[in-house]
Amino acid sequence: MSFLDNLENSLKSLESRDERDPHERERQQQERSQAVAAAPWAAKLKESAYTKALFDEAAVAGHRLRTKVYMAWFDSILRFEARERRLELRPMADGIVAVFIETDGETKTQPLDLNSSAADLMKQWLG
Secondary structure (H helix, E strand, O other): OOHHHHHHHHHHHHHHHHHHOOOHHHHHHHHHHHHHHHHHHHHHHHHOHHHHHHHHHHHHHHHHHOOOOEEEEEOOEEEEEEOOEEEEEEEEOOEEEEEEEOOOOOEEEEEEOOOOOHHHHHHHHHO
16 A cells, blocks of 8 residues: 555545544634633642642651652643542633542542642641
8 A cells, every 4th residue: 555545544534533523623622722721820830839838748748648649740730649539730711720539439629729828738638
């Protein structure tokens, strides 16, 4: 099979995928606009002193509970995991939201103030 045949097949498959889901492009535009709106808050979250204090508090809390607290960035979301519990800090268009995810899948959300105490958030999450 030649290069042109491969290229033609690829283009046909892309066109058929677009035909199967006509709202895909709208969905992508909406996701892109949400990401652009949340970008300033994501930058604040990544660069703030609150985040650095939160990393320190997570290490202290993990040591106190004798468990490892995993911390990771997923695109613009900051995730903490310990003992099958998760805490995600998600930048949104109107601010940052803390999402508490329990072991049974129950979630609780609350707005996050970057001027508040990082220790209070860790206590609220890990108890």
